Amino acid sequence: MVYSNPVLFDKSVTIVEKFTVRQDCRKILIISAEPKEADAIQQLIDEINGQTEYELIEFNDETQLSHVNEILDQQKMGTQLYISAKWEDAVSIFAAAIEAGFSEGEIQTLISGKKKRYVYCLKCYHLQEAAAEETDIVCDHCQISLEIGPFFSRERKGYIGYPYNPAFATTN
């Protein structure tokens, strides 16, 4: 793992509401780890409409997912990757793809269910999940109040959580 590699986070540029086909690629690889999204996958295949070579790989359980590295490593240059999965699976497939040499511009990720957002406590360096709409949170490790900032760290895998003293909170 190279530290400067991108990681999947809730505002990742690769996350899409709907897949779109890029015709300029040599091959399309679809990794589908969420059977519930079968419709979205079918729509994508209809859109490809035989114009571009494509391969569909369906994973139904964890053991199969462990082969993902192998599959991604074998891909030729110019392959576009489409990931359809729940959050945790998408995170590991994404990381494997980056490791295999895919750039963010070559990946589209369709998340099934909720995207997750994490906050990194700058008081005790603990990472915890926060709901999408939350602006403030209490650290469940050190109990300090944290204001969630807009800055994300690949290294810490979360948004900055500024510790503050709520007794002195100001409105600005």
Place this chain on the structure above:
Amino acid sequence: MYESTNLDLFPYPFHNIKEGSNYRYSNDLRKLEKDHTNCVVITPEYEKQIKRKRELLKEQPAVRFQSYPHTMAMQWEVVEMLIEMAVDRYPEHFQVEKNGNHWTFHNYILNETESFIFGDASSIELEPLDLIGRHFTTDFVLMVHRDDNLYLEVAQESYAALFSPHWNKGMTFDEIHAPVPFVSRTGVPLAERVRNFLIRNVLPGEPWTRINWNLMANRWDVNYETFDTWGPTRFLVTPENAGDLVRLRVEEQFFYRMPRSNAILFVLNTQFLAMKDLVLRPEWLNQTYSILSDIPKPMAEYKGFSPFIEPTVEYLKNLVEKIEFQTN
């Protein structure tokens, strides 16, 4: 508190601002003159500062020092450069003996000796930059040049304001500066421009410098990790106590291109001057008063002094008037 007592060594931040002009962010990098490229400075506060720096590193190692394991060779290169600078400028305080790769570094101010095999990290207990950094009062950051950006890969920090090696580890120059309202007088975004400037102009043997400044209210350490503690104390400043509580906090910064690793070494010399000591240099007092009277709101918010800028300006105004009255 470590106030600068030798004002000749205090890097007054507004030297290059025209009289009567205000302060705005800009690419204020200046090339160092050929015979002024040495960043090692021994001030009268040297021993006190080293003591505090080592305490902080010991109490909060994860807050104060961060690195990647692959940076050892780059760190040794910095060790070599700093030792050379120290010996060159202060031979009475620092000496080095080299027997092949067996080096012995003497610090006569502290009466300490460091012996190690140069290039062999197993010959020392700390990482190379962490070890040598404990002999100098400055902070050190190594920004590694990869694909048109600079990435923070090593940092030892005890003094610089709003700087967290732990949080900034692995970030690019642009990511590090994202919280700064880093725009020019005319609103042009500066981060990318400054980054490209650094990459193109900081060359081996051609270091650059700039001065960053802030104000702090009765507090030495102003990092994000302890914001809950120092944040509230900012509200205690009044026009009566600002002279003692508020300090001009200045970072004289140096940028060196390391010839072997191609990384940029960023060195920060942080010095403090109490508002009341500005009277020692009346021209500094007048200019600081004038500049602090006109700080854009986003800049004051970012720098963290919006809760006490008004009483501070009020204090300086009274001081300026008092001095004018005395001299007339």
